[in-house]
Amino acid sequence: xxxxxxxxxxxxxxxxxxxxxxxxxxxxxxxxxxxxxxxxxxxxxxxxxxxxxxxxxxxxxxxxxxxxxxxxxxxxxxxxxxxxxxxxxxxxxxxxxxxxxxxxxxxxxxxxxxxxxxxxxxxxxxxxxxxxxxxxxxxxxxxxxxxxxxxxxxxxxxxxxxxxxxxxxxxxxxxxxxxxxxxxxxxxxxxxxxxxxxxxxxxxxxxxxxxxxxxxxxxxxxxxxxxxxxxxxxxxxxxxxxxxxxxxxxxxxxxxxxxxxxxxxxxxxxxxxxxxxxxxxxxxxxxxxxxxxxxxxxxxxxxxxxxxxxxxx
Numbered sequence: 001x002x003x004x005x006x007x008x009x010x011x012x013x014x015x016x017x018x019x020x021x022x023x024x025x026x027x028x029x030x031x032x033x034x035x036x037x038x039x040x041x042x043x044x045x046x047x048x049x050x051x052x053x054x055x056x057x058x059x060x061x062x063x064x065x066x067x068x069x070x071x072x073x074x075x076x077x078x079x080x081x082x083x084x085x086x087x088x089x090x091x092x093x094x095x096x097x098x099x100x101x102x103x104x105x106x107x108x109x110x111x112x113x114x115x116x117x118x119x120x121x122x123x124x125x126x127x128x129x130x131x132x133x134x135x136x137x138x139x140x141x142x143x144x145x146x147x148x149x150x151x152x153x154x155x156x157x158x159x160x161x162x163x164x165x166x167x168x169x170x171x172x173x174x175x176x177x178x179x180x181x182x183x184x185x186x187x188x189x190x191x192x193x194x195x196x197x198x199x200x201x202x203x204x205x206x207x208x209x210x211x212x213x214x215x216x217x218x219x220x221x222x223x224x225x226x227x228x229x230x231x232x233x234x235x236x237x238x239x240x241x242x243x244x245x246x247x248x249x250x251x252x253x254x255x256x257x258x259x260x261x262x263x264x265x266x267x268x269x270x271x272x273x274x275x276x277x278x279x280x281x282x283x284x285x286x287x288x289x290x291x292x293x294x295x296x297x298x299x300x301x302x303x304x305x306x307x308x309x310x311x312x313x
Contacts (some may be wrong), residue, residue, distance in 0.1 A: 001221075002059045004104070006030040006093055007046065009067025010176055011181045012110075012213070016063065019214045020301035028055045030066075046089040053096040059104040061221045064093045064285045068153070069108070070145070071277070080146060086152040093158020106165045106221055109156040113172045113206050113233055113284040115149035118142065120202060123237065125287035126170075126229050142280060153229070165227045167220050172284055175304060176210035177312035186247060187312055195248050196256035201241025204283035209298035209308070216286075219294050231286045235299050240278070243301060250305040 001022050005013050008029035017039050021027045027039035030052055034041045045250050046066050048193040056062060066089035068081045072142040090109060097103045116124035117132035124130060130136070133146040153168050160166040189195050209214070216232050238246075286294075298304035 001061065002026040002028070004028045004030065004055050004059045004062045006044065006062070006064045006089060007110075008063070009033070009035075009041075010065065010069070011176065011178055012171075013065045015178070015210050016065075016217060017173070028059075030055070036166055046085065047092055048209065049092065049096060051100065052171055056096055056104060057100050058102045061106050061108065062093065062097070062104045063108040063110075064090060064156070065086045065110045066090075066093075070148075073145060073171060074141065083148050083151060086148060087155045090152055090155035091159050091177055093235045094156060094161075097164055098159070098161045098266045103161060103164050103265075105163075106167065106224075107156070107160055108167045108169055108220060109153070111146075111153050111168045111170045111229070112149050112184055113170050113231060113282055114280070115153070115170060116282065116284055118203075119283060120204065120281055123283045123285040124231075125285050126231055127283070127287065129231075139279070141206050145280075160262060165224065168229045170229055170231045170233075170284070171213070171218075172206035172208050172231075172237075172282065174210055174213045175207050175308055177308050183308055184312070186244075187251060187309065190244070190248050190253050190256060193253070193255060194257055194259070195244045195251075195253065196258040197241035197244065198259045201244070201258075203240050203279055203281035205240050205242075205243040206237040206282040206284040207233055207301060207304070208234045209296075209304040212296050212298055215297065216289060216294060219289070219292070223292055226288065226292060230288050231284050232289070233284045233286050234296060234301070234304070235285055235290060236301065237283050237285065238301055246302045247305045247309075249302070250309040 008017050009031045017027045021039045029041045030044045031041050034043045042052050067086040072078050115131040118135045118138045133143050173182050
């Protein structure tokens with residue numbers, strides 16, 4: 001297959017490109033800052049048409065991951081960059097597909113499980129899940145993440161040609177031992193003795209092992225009956241206190257100091273990120289994947305954490 005990955009130079013894009021390339025597929029990554037890689041990397045600005053559009057012609061799939069990282073302080077400038085980078089890239093990919101004589105039969109568009117509400121009472125699946133933004137116990141500034149996710153998906157829906165199947169990847173945190181990823185940060189906290197519950201630790205964590213993420217993407221490319229929103233998450237989310245306990249066990253660290261909300265606020269300010277990334281309860285389950293027959297290699301966090309820690313050492 002020939003697979004085009006706009007915005008494929010980040011952790012998730014590199015993970016996908018590496019796997020597809022290893023399996024012998026022709027991989028093309030679109031990047032605003034092209035640099036040498038084992039696969040082809042083509043320049044684009046993620047906003048306007050250019051020579052990059054020819055890469056879509058006759059491709060088997062396009063997987064759009066483009067968007068500025070949300071791991072930052074939500075200043076006005078960063079908020080604008082986060083929103084515009086997602087909406088602009090989603091629109092320009094859709095417009096380019098509409099001009100193809102032979103467009104890819106499927107477009108996988110990155111989204112986020114953060115689109116769902118902050119809740120403890122029940123899990124969010126694709127049919128009964130509650131879109132967030134109006135929770136009475138969530139800070140008003142959390143609404144920004146919901147607005148970004150809904151605008152991101154809307155831009156993809158509005159521009160995708162009818163002859164191209166659109167899949168919206170509502171992805172949980174993708175866990176891999178690659179440097180700079182969320183798992184590496186969490187493991188570092190654990191090894192510093194800071195891997196205890198935060199603000200009580202009731203908030204749910206949704207996650208997916210990198211191998212299951214790649215396998216889910218391959219599954220969605222192959223299964224033509226699947227379109228629309230699909231939750232890309234392991235089937236067993238768990239409270240943060242249990243999530244960190246399992247990670248401590250895997251890392252052979254017996255103690256993790258707890259943190260209060262004000263301690264988290266101070267720590268995230270120092271790291272130039274936002275408390276929402278830890279405090280929001282993301283209880284998301286992959287109903288559509290499971291009903292389609294997909295089997296997870298790592299359905300439980302304890303076994304996933306053990307495998308990841310072993311490769312991180």
